[in-house]
Amino acid sequence: MANELSGKRIAILAASGVEQVELTQPRQAAEDAGATTTLISVDTGDIQAMNGDITPADTFTVDQAIGSVSADDFDAVILPGGTCNPDTLRQNADVISFVQAIAGAGKPIAAICHAPWTLVEADLVKGKRLTSFPSLRTDIRNAGGTVVDEEVVVDQGLITSRNPNDLDAFCATIVKEFA
16 A cells, blocks of 8 residues: 555544454554544543453544534544444434534445444445444344445445454455545
């Protein structure tokens, strides 16, 4: 990867409970391709990342709170997983409005593992084909989406993957689709 994303601004939405590798690897892939990333959360301060949902990992300093950003400031969004992270995000009205505005502007959104919960809450999966961690699949179907079991799926601006084992394909697809 060289500079495919040079000049692109990528929002990464995450809260405490984020699966560390699902935050760090996509962020690194975007930055390695020349993008500028901004870590956005429900509040400023630090968020606690996790390994396997149960073991505390590193903390990450939030760049901006969701209430202070606009979809106009970004070219794409990355939604990392972890069980608690998207559960927190999907309960925040500013997060939902932001994700809806990104989608409404035709900008791509990448979501891995449990992150499609935020897409479900934002009413963005109806009529779309996506994948996720197995425990979300009923939620996606109930929201009108079609679930498939593939390492990465791209449909109408949504890029989804199942779990950390899919990160290589997910990261490569993010760079390609965000470019």
